[in-house]
Amino acid sequence: MNTSRSRGRTPRTLRAAALAVLLTTGAFTPSASADSARTETPVGTSGGVTESVVRVKAPLPASFGARPAACDWLSYLRYRSSAGPASSADADRVLVAQPGILEGAGAFDSVARNTVTRAAEQGRHIEFWALDRRSNCLEDRTGIASGDQHSAVDYYYRGKQVQGRTFAGFVGNDKLGWMAKLGIEQTVRDEYTLLAAELPDQGVRKDKVLCGGHSLGGVITGYFAAADFDGDPATTADAGHNQCAGYFALDTTVSTSLGDLSGSIPDDTNLPDVGLGYGVVQAGLDSGLLPRSLSAPVLLNPETMTLLAIAGVGALQDPGGEADLPSYLPANTNIEATNRFLFSKDTATFLTGSPAVKDFRLTNEAILGSLMDDQSVPLAFLQSSVGFFDGGPITDKNFPVANGSSSQPGLFGTEYKAIPAEPHGPLYTWRTYDRVGDPDDPGYRSSDGTPFTAAAKEVTDIQELARSMAAQPLDFTEQYFPTKLVTDLELSTSPQVKRLVVHPDGLTANPTLTVLAGDGLLAGRVPADLHPVVADGYQHLDVLTAAPVQNNGRPEPVSTALTEFARTPR
Numbered sequence: 001m002n003t004s005r006s007r008g009r010t011p012r013t014l015r016a017a018a019l020a021v022l023l024t025t026g027a028f029t030p031s032a033s034a035d036s037a038r039t040e041t042p043v044g045t046s047g048g049v050t051e052s053v054v055r056v057k058a059p060l061p062a063s064f065g066a067r068p069a070a071c072d073w074l075s076y077l078r079y080r081s082s083a084g085p086a087s088s089a090d091a092d093r094v095l096v097a098q099p100g101i102l103e104g105a106g107a108f109d110s111v112a113r114n115t116v117t118r119a120a121e122q123g124r125h126i127e128f129w130a131l132d133r134r135s136n137c138l139e140d141r142t143g144i145a146s147g148d149q150h151s152a153v154d155y156y157y158r159g160k161q162v163q164g165r166t167f168a169g170f171v172g173n174d175k176l177g178w179m180a181k182l183g184i185e186q187t188v189r190d191e192y193t194l195l196a197a198e199l200p201d202q203g204v205r206k207d208k209v210l211c212g213g214h215s216l217g218g219v220i221t222g223y224f225a226a227a228d229f230d231g232d233p234a235t236t237a238d239a240g241h242n243q244c245a246g247y248f249a250l251d252t253t254v255s256t257s258l259g260d261l262s263g264s265i266p267d268d269t270n271l272p273d274v275g276l277g278y279g280v281v282q283a284g285l286d287s288g289l290l291p292r293s294l295s296a297p298v299l300l301n302p303e304t305m306t307l308l309a310i311a312g313v314g315a316l317q318d319p320g321g322e323a324d325l326p327s328y329l330p331a332n333t334n335i336e337a338t339n340r341f342l343f344s345k346d347t348a349t350f351l352t353g354s355p356a357v358k359d360f361r362l363t364n365e366a367i368l369g370s371l372m373d374d375q376s377v378p379l380a381f382l383q384s385s386v387g388f389f390d391g392g393p394i395t396d397k398n399f400p401v402a403n404g405s406s407s408q409p410g411l412f413g414t415e416y417k418a419i420p421a422e423p424h425g426p427l428y429t430w431r432t433y434d435r436v437g438d439p440d441d442p443g444y445r446s447s448d449g450t451p452f453t454a455a456a457k458e459v460t461d462i463q464e465l466a467r468s469m470a471a472q473p474l475d476f477t478e479q480y481f482p483t484k485l486v487t488d489l490e491l492s493t494s495p496q497v498k499r500l501v502v503h504p505d506g507l508t509a510n511p512t513l514t515v516l517a518g519d520g521l522l523a524g525r526v527p528a529d530l531h532p533v534v535a536d537g538y539q540h541l542d543v544l545t546a547a548p549v550q551n552n553g554r555p556e557p558v559s560t561a562l563t564e565f566a567r568t569p570r
Contacts (some may be wrong), residue, residue: 007169038197040078043473048120048418049113050082050476053473058193060178062136067178071137074194077105077130077474079112084125089204092119093126093566094247098193098224101217101381102481103140103298105130105497107214111250113420114548114559119566126566134190135179135293135480138171144306145392145472147327149314149364155368157330170208170302171480174293180285182485185500188240195243202237210566211244212513214544215454215521216382218252219489225509241506248513250543250558251520252529256501258489262522278494281487294481297337299379302479304338311371312470313363315462322427323367326358342371342378344399345419365430365462370419372465374539375452380413380521384540384541386462387433390455392426394418394444403446413539414519418444418452421535433458436552457519457537459556469546513565515558517543533561 015215043051059072080091088094092464097117108130111169117125146162147168154160155167199205213221215256225247227240236242237286246256266561268419284290293300307329314325329335336353344350366389370376374383378400397417404416420428431441437455443451469476488497510521514530516522517538525530535543535557550556 018130018305021240024058026439041076041473045082047113047117048082049116050080052078054078054129054198056194056197057382058190058197060488064178064181066241068137069176071134071500073137074190074231075105075132075136075474076194077108077112077117077132077472079124079128079130081116081120083120084127086310089199089201089208090128090177091125091127091317091430093210093245094129094199094208095126095130095210095212095562095566096191096403097131097248097250098131098191098217099478100213100217101486102305102478103214103217103307103530104136104180104478105132106474107541108469109468109472109476110460110546110548111544111559111562114546114556115562117548118559118563122563122567123566130474131191132474133478133482135182135482136475136478137474138480140167141473141475144309145473146443147313149310149317150328151309152313153328153330154326156303171293172287173293176480177288177484178486179292179480180282180288180484182487183553184220184223184497185488186252186483187220187482188227188500189229190241191220191224192229192238192243202242209244209293210246211240211379212248212250212251212254214250215252215540216485216489218249218254219245219258220253222253222255222257222507223500225506226501226503228505230412233502236503239503241503241509244510245510246513246565246568248515248562250515251517251538251540252527253514253522254507254512256504256507257492260543266300266550278491278496279490281491282484285484285487286422292483293479294483294486297334298341299333299338303334307335307338308371309469309475311364312468312476315368315466316470317364319365319463321365321430323362325364325367325527326356327337328364331464341400342376343419346398347429350399357421360420361425361427362420363427363429364468365432366428368466368469369406369430369462372541373522374413374415374457374519375418376410378417380411380540381540383415383539384460384465384545385411385433385453385458385539386460386465386545387424387431387438387458389418389420389428389445390431390442390510391429393421394452395421396447404448404450415457415524415539416446416450416452418446424562430462430463431458433547437551456549459535459538459542459546459550464547465545509569511565513561515543515561533557 039055055073055075058074112128142162143152155162191196194424224240230238339357373386397419436458516530516532516534518534518536520540547555548556
């Protein structure tokens, strides 16, 4: 149980000042006409960590076809110690992280800051590079960067201008032809191109770079480790494993198979090993019969994923203020279906739409919590542990599955779900992670008497999560995830994909750190010979978003493990 409100979180006044620095940077819009092949734009400095967004020009091959000029650039968020060297080559280590599925560079904000800070406290200066996939070039952050929730909604959904700019609309499948070829081969090639441009000395890369990722990013790292980039397997200075001193996996494993993530994503088609399945899928992507960007009609599409960042804006702008976002959003089928899916206590509520989320009084923090917390959101890969509802009666949330009955914990998670019980009633607030278990905590329980949560299960500060989602120049989520990246990995037995594993020994050529969320996607399913570090009580996203000090008063374990791994000599 907590005894101090301040333990485990930055004082709100200092945090607000840091957020103001980030919010006043404005939208980061790629400039296709830039003369330089590299740009670095300051984002801000706070807590001894300097952040910038770096862009490196790396045109795609002509065979990809027409695409926006901004998509010929690679981007990443660079975090470094403010007291450290300005040149990355002079840092003690450089951690380079691949994002997971439907995830952007902004998702690494907290773990990057925590890791850089912890190393600096030990007298070492490391950098953390959070990579953005190339397809994120299609996103427009102008409305989010306004720092005003109503302005953001008006920009994306009502055609109103922000800073003289009008939103061009969410990009349809017919405009994504170039993404039909954006699979695992180009993804690992992009990482190599970026590393070679930023750290031209291969010896420096081999000595200082730690390559890794979160979720799907671990599998991408596996293909990177096994890749050959000059077309000649006999020359190995260009081999993926020789660009890294070690590997790290955050709630994933470094491998070339989706098998370890099979709780949420199928691993293989089991088609004959003749490449037939690969050819059929590629033809579908090329023709547009298959969607080139992974999406679903509810929640997982560009329009609704933008709502997550907009909710983050509200949580930063007025955390304890009563939210009007559900009523202010335009009424359309996509948004209505998503709201029902996320905020229905049972199947009857989902089907009738009553009571709806707009019938409840919720603070802006409670809105964000209901969208991201593991006791609310039904999809495990979107879950984090950011606290719990407060301010009024709570009841079981038995949709889309009943509490305690899920046969697919890898998809829905294992935590009991909760939802406010009284529409048109009290103002529901949000109890932050470091106040769960305090003397004034009501200790809400489900209908069968099971506690919904406990202090040891809450690890992420909702304000830090909001900052990562709404105050970064590169997005937390990925609106246009390349379908081919998943289909390539699902078809890993096809000759077209197997040929990319040129140096299979590269997977074990360097030391590996595996860090798992204790309650995440891989809980109980990772081979013991990996000797993983387990972050107890963490969900899948918590390995990226957890606060620097936990409810037990101890330092955050993921960044602690990364810092120690970065110390280990090659």
